[in-house]
Amino acid sequence: MTGRLFVVGLGPGDPRQLTGEAAAALAEAEAVYGYGPYLDRLPPRPRQSRHPFDNREEPARAEAALKHAEEGAVVALVSGGDPGVFAMAATVCDMIAKGPHSWRAIDLVIVPGVTAALAVAARAGAPLGDDFAVISLSDNQRPWPAIEERLKAAARAGFVVAFYNPTSRARPWQLDAAISALATILAADTPVIFARAIGRTDEELSVTTLGSAGGAAADMATLVIVGSAATRTIGRPGKSPLVYTVRARGRAAP
Amino acid sequence: MTGRLFVVGLGPGDPRQLTGEAAAALAEAEAVYGYGPYLDRLPPRPRQSRHPFDNREEPARAEAALKHAEEGAVVALVSGGDPGVFAMAATVCDMIAKGPHSWRAIDLVIVPGVTAALAVAARAGAPLGDDFAVISLSDNQRPWPAIEERLKAAARAGFVVAFYNPTSRARPWQLDAAISALATILAADTPVIFARAIGRTDEELSVTTLGSAGGAAADMATLVIVGSAATRTIGRPGKSPLVYTVRARGRAAP
Numbered sequence: 001m002t003g004r005l006f007v008v009g010l011g012p013g014d015p016r017q018l019t020g021e022a023a024a025a026l027a028e029a030e031a032v033y034g035y036g037p038y039l040d041r042l043p044p045r046p047r048q049s050r051h052p053f054d055n056r057e058e059p060a061r062a063e064a065a066l067k068h069a070e071e072g073a074v075v076a077l078v079s080g081g082d083p084g085v086f087a088m089a090a091t092v093c094d095m096i097a098k099g100p101h102s103w104r105a106i107d108l109v110i111v112p113g114v115t116a117a118l119a120v121a122a123r124a125g126a127p128l129g130d131d132f133a134v135i136s137l138s139d140n141q142r143p144w145p146a147i148e149e150r151l152k153a154a155a156r157a158g159f160v161v162a163f164y165n166p167t168s169r170a171r172p173w174q175l176d177a178a179i180s181a182l183a184t185i186l187a188a189d190t191p192v193i194f195a196r197a198i199g200r201t202d203e204e205l206s207v208t209t210l211g212s213a214g215g216a217a218a219d220m221a222t223l224v225i226v227g228s229a230a231t232r233t234i235g236r237p238g239k240s241p242l243v244y245t246v247r248a249r250g251r252a253a254p
Numbered sequence: 255m256t257g258r259l260f261v262v263g264l265g266p267g268d269p270r271q272l273t274g275e276a277a278a279a280l281a282e283a284e285a286v287y288g289y290g291p292y293l294d295r296l297p298p299r300p301r302q303s304r305h306p307f308d309n310r311e312e313p314a315r316a317e318a319a320l321k322h323a324e325e326g327a328v329v330a331l332v333s334g335g336d337p338g339v340f341a342m343a344a345t346v347c348d349m350i351a352k353g354p355h356s357w358r359a360i361d362l363v364i365v366p367g368v369t370a371a372l373a374v375a376a377r378a379g380a381p382l383g384d385d386f387a388v389i390s391l392s393d394n395q396r397p398w399p400a401i402e403e404r405l406k407a408a409a410r411a412g413f414v415v416a417f418y419n420p421t422s423r424a425r426p427w428q429l430d431a432a433i434s435a436l437a438t439i440l441a442a443d444t445p446v447i448f449a450r451a452i453g454r455t456d457e458e459l460s461v462t463t464l465g466s467a468g469g470a471a472a473d474m475a476t477l478v479i480v481g482s483a484a485t486r487t488i489g490r491p492g493k494s495p496l497v498y499t500v501r502a503r504g505r506a507a508p
Contacts, residue, residue: 009376011273014275015274016273016274016275016278017273017274017275017366018273018274019265019270019271019272019273019368020269020270020271020272020274020277021268021270021271023274024270082368082372082376083376083380084372084375084376084380084381084382084383085372085382085383086383086501089375089376089379089380089383089498090379090380090383090384090498090499090500090501092380093379093380093383093486093488093496093498094498094500096488096496097486097488097496097498104488104489104490104491104493105490105491105492108496110375110376110377110379110380111376112271112368112372112373112375112376113368113372114273114336114366114367114368115372118336118338118339118366118367118369119366121338121343121364121366122263122336122337122338122343122364122365122366123364125343125344125347125364126337126338126343126344126346126347126364127338128338128339128388129338129339129340129343129344129347130344130390131387131388131389131390131404132387132388133385133386133387133388133408133413134382134385134386134387134388135385136384136385136501141501142501149411150385150411150412150413153407153408153410153411154387154407154408154411154413156407157403157404157407157408157411158404159387159389159404159408232347232351234347234350234351234358235358236358236359237358237359238359239358242347242350242351242362244343244344244347244348244351245344246344246348247340247344247390247395247396
């Protein structure tokens, strides 16, 4: 007998940004697996077991959830944001590809969520209003020069760029390196958004420019959006500025 | 007296993919503006007026909603998917920039949603599991050669690419042109996903390869995802294949 595995996106942090589909999957699950702080966001339920994991144990988390579902249980594996964007869905698919053939029979349901880039963009205005690229700055599985090349190619082609995992204790210099790389391509007055914990009580959002931006204020939970030549800022009295990107006649290169 | 304007993402079509925040905004609104078919998705509410608009009237829709909010009303302007991705949020910001200064005092709340690319990715597996680019193929405001250059730059740099607005009656040749352009860069066995109406009863999803893909089956509501060199497909007996992209050592160019 084979059960079901929901891979559920919790959204960026505000419980109101959870979808109805995600709430239903969490209500149905007999067991919930995930990074500890994500499980802590969920109200306890009788007859539902909780299986917290460390941040770095992604394959182990996916494997444990798949094994439990294979035994016939309804299991939820949770991710912050959307599970398909630098989160658990790809890890689960990769484990299924490499694991026992029986895992392919598991009823796998991936439940999308609001990813951080969309939540931050909504709070700032509409910086992703034209073509955009989403890129992780984590060099755990990719050498930094390859990341920097990709970043520069996106900016050169006119994409707005959203960075996930911009920095960590092990690589505090990367966000500054990314900003410096983009400063060789984009104007110094290009708008840049730094956002942390959007939708949570300790939310922080700041709007600056590429010429003034520095990586010191960021951490692993920061999401950074760097505009394109078509990104504009509107000041508003007594409110934060609106940042938005208009879809206009594009240039292939500056 | 100045009211409030919610710009609300309805998600891709399945009402269960609406967030709690979006549902609350729709419940609070005295007036709802939007493209007619999106308004038809919403259950009627007593004492809430409905203002349907044609697909092509984006600035008029934004202007009408802003004027109504300026009079002190609580107004919702709805978009399919996420309002910040090729939808109404950027139009609203642009109207505020160009409109009367008083519009800057309106309490503007942009409510993010699940954009089509995330919903399609979840249904297919995890094709957006590594860096990806989101691009509109609409040439209403941008000449086709600039779109094609941007597309090729993204593929050359190793991004998975999601296309919005891939084709329309006025430009039936564009999706084939986009596929041909990518076929000069990516291998013929690169996975390609075509998806329509995901989350609705008439949902369609097909997985093919760049060498076999053709634009004939697509329409304006189709979302297309073209993988990168790191995108894999896993066959599953009695189920659709899983398509996913692993984060692996990237190459800057093939």
